[in-house]
Amino acid sequence: MEKLNEISELLQKGRAKNVAILVQEALDEGIDAKVILSDALLAGMGIVGEKFKKEEVFVPEVLIAARAMNKGVEVLKPYLQDSDSQGKGKAILGTVKGDLHDIGKNLVKIMLEGKGIEVIDLGTDVSAETFIEEAKKNNADIICCSALLTTTMPEMKRVVELVKSENLDVKIMIGGAPVNQDFCDEIGADYYTDDAASAADVAKSILEEAKC
Amino acid sequence: MKTILDIIQAKKEKLYATCNGHKTCGKCKIKVLENLSITQEESRFLTQKEIDEGVRLACCHEYLPDMHYEILNQDMDILEDISVDDLSDLKEEGNGLIVDIGTTTVVMKWISLINGESLKTVSFRNPQAVYGGDVISRIDYSSSHPHVLNQVLIEQLERNIQENIDFNIKRMIVCGNTVMTHLFIDCDISSLGHVPFDIPIPSTVHINSSQIFKTLTKTFDILTFPHIAAFVGGDITSGILALNIDQSIDDKMLVDLGTNGEIVVGNKEKIITTSTAAGPAFEGVGIACGGPSIPGAITEVKINDRHIEYKTIANQTAQSICGSGLISLIAELRRKDIIDDMGRFTSPIDKWNITENIYITRKDIQSFQLAKAAIQAGVTSLLQENGEVSEIYISGGFGAHVHIEDLIELKIFPEQYLEKIKNVKNSALSGAYVLLRTQDDKRLDQIIDKSQNINLASYPDFDDLLVEGLYF
Structure with missing residues (x-):
């Protein structure tokens, strides 16, 4: 639909105010809120994610597009029923205990949502226990841990240990500037990715495998 | 397995290893004669030309006996000028030493207490830099290797004092951020590495030189600066002192363009400080x-x-x-x-x-953009909260070299401040100079009492300001 395409285009350009106005217009025209969410907002964000992966756009453009998406979602919120939107899977996301950096974590959230994955964002300074508790409570498929400080990376190891000791059927993904594949292997996490876009790709493939 | 970087660090050779062996910064370049195969990590950082010339990253290869390597990084140019008020009516016998322990560079300056003249200046790369470029990697390193960072620093300071022992130091003033100050007095800094970022010793430390420098025969008093917050340390307290922000009637602003991007706004009644996690792009x-x-x-x-x-x-x-x-x-x-x-x-x-x-x-522009957005959002929120300021001082490793027109062009500061922004030279060392001569450590306590550190992330609209700040 033309309106939805227009919203998607504006979102990709980061035009927050225009996105909010057009989402309201779309609602007034009687388009279903869920359709606006998936076919305009998430679709637009998905395109931004793809372009980001191909290095056609960069972090600043992703951040302004994400802000535009959030403004659109705010307008939609009252119209979205809590009708368990059968998503493609659930991921628990957070910056580990001791660390307050969240730009990277927020990028991962944007990219995962762009792939239609439901993200439960626990914010920053999240302990290993909280990751596990929330993963169990929400029946999550993936736990994603982010860290920027080298001093807080050891908390990721605790997440891995707790998941193992509780025998949870959940994959652990880790990322952040000081993290690398060596560290991932060393602590026994399932996946390390270099950036937010490849994190979303890996998460999607984890969920697709789980369905088979 | 020991990497070449481990060996270089053990030998205390100078190499700029920003991430301290996490294979994420690509800065620890060496040249090797052996034909070492390229690892996946280093292929991201090296050009084909470098690879052909034998350039490798020291953190990516195992050290083998008889290996030959050449370190490719060089030493830093150090900003060592100071600028302060006239203190010519303060006269006393003897000399003093002021030291600015920066994360990357250390400046030592011997001062005549009779006329305030600088007698000698020695500056060097902080020897801790081989264990990581930023404060977080130093905290990380010191948690597994206690005392090492203290020792390498003290050794070099002590050697320089010994070589200039004729200057007969009466007292020594030390300024630095929280991590540098605590490493100087060999205090455990692990609490500075994680939430809630507690400062082990926030106040001024008075200590006798015999407790720090074991081999010096002459002793003197040493004084450090108190800290305002974990990421707004003694170097900023010192800058406030040097610029007289704490005695100003009008509101003044101090912005340090560096990794932590500290911002100070205040006057003689009240001082607000914050740090902005700009990241190391400015460096x-x-x-x-x-x-x-x-x-x-x-x-x-x-x-x-x-x-x-x-x-x-x-x-x-x-x-x-x-x-x-x-x-x-x-x-x-x-x-x-x-x-x-x-x-x-x-x-x-x-x-x-x-x-x-x-x-x-x-991608480079993107890294810069994120750093600039953090500082800009910090400046904007404090200006919104505080209203107009009469002057803005820019400090930081290269604060003195930056053109104000460029900062305005990049929108880091609003255009109406063009005439009100001033570069300041080493404001931290200048504050140490003031303290050396006035010995007014009560004023430091007053600065701390007046200062309040705020967390920008809790500001309403801060996220919006951060996104706005991305635009040029």
Whole structure:
């Protein structure tokens, strides 16, 4: 639909105010809120994610597009029923205990949502226990841990240990500037990715495998 | 397995290893004669030319006995001038020593207490830099290797004092951020590495030199600066003192353009401080052709039609772009519409060359943009909260070299402040000078009492300001 395409285009350009106005217009025209969410907002964000992966756009453009998406979602919120939107899977996301950096974590959230994955964002300074508790409570498929400080990376190891000791059927993904594949292997996490876009790709493939 | 970097660190050789062996910064370049195969990590950082010439990253290869390597990084150019008020009515016998322990550089200055003249200046790269470029990697390293960072620093300070023992020091003033100050007195700093970022000793430390320097026969008093918050340390307290912000009737602002991007706004009644987690882009870290302020680093760029003019430190052949060069370059690219307001190249290119080998990529501009947005959002929130200020001081490793017009072009500061922004030289060392001569440590306590540190993330609209700040 033309309106939805227009919203998607504006979102990709980061035009927050225009996105909010057009989402309201779309609602007034009687388009279903869920359709606006998936076919305009998430679709637009998905395109931004793809372009980001191909290095056609960069972090600043992703951040302004994400802000535009959030403004659109705010307008939609009252119209979205809590009708368990059968998503493609659930991921628990957070910056580990001791660390307050969240730009990277927020990028991962944007990219995962762009792939239609439901993200439960626990914010920053999240302990290993909280990751596990929330993963169990929400029946999550993936736990994603982010860290920027080298001093807080050891908390990721605790997440891995707790998941193992509780025998949870959940994959652990880790990322952040000081993290690398060596560290991932060393602590026994399932996946390390270099950036937010490849994190979303890996998460999607984890969920697709789980369905088979 | 021991890497070549481990061996270099053990031998205390000087190599700039920003991430301390996490294989994420690509800065610990060495040249090897052996034919070492390229690892996946280092292929991301090295050019084909470098690979062919035998350049490798010291953190990526196992050290084998009889291996030959050559360290490729050089030492830093250090800012060592100071600027303060006239204190000529303060006269006493003897000499004093002021020391600015920066994360990257250390400056020692012997001062005559009779006339306040500088007798001698010694500066050197902080020897801790081989264990990581930023404070977080130092905290990380010291948690597994207690006392090492203290020892390497003290050794070098002690040697310099010993070599200049004739100056007969009466007292020594030390300024530095929280991590540097605590490492100087050999205090455990692990609590500075994680939430809630507790400062082990926030107050001034009075200590006798015999407790720090074991071999010196003459003793003297040592005084450190108190800290305002974990990321707003004694160097900022010292800057407030030097610039008289705590005695000003009008509101004044101090902005430190560095990794933590500290911002101070205040007057004689009240001082607000904050830090902005700008990241190390201003120091040239994470920038393809970025680097520290060493000879050969580009500090300024001008583009006239198709002709590119640039200046380098010590007029040497251009080798990299340092922080001030990056600010100058990006401001000029914007001015000449080579990039748009989102930092994208306006023509279909993926990098823009200054010289044949030195260039800037969209990714570099992005790293810079995130750092600038953090500082800009901090400045904007404090100006919104506080109202107008009469003066803005820019400090930081290269604060003195930056052109104000460039900071305005990049929108870091609002245009109406063009005439009110001033570069300040080493404001931390200047504060140490003031304290050395006035001995007014009560004033330091008053500064701490007046100061309140705020967390910008809790500000309403801060996220919006951060996104706004991304635009040029």
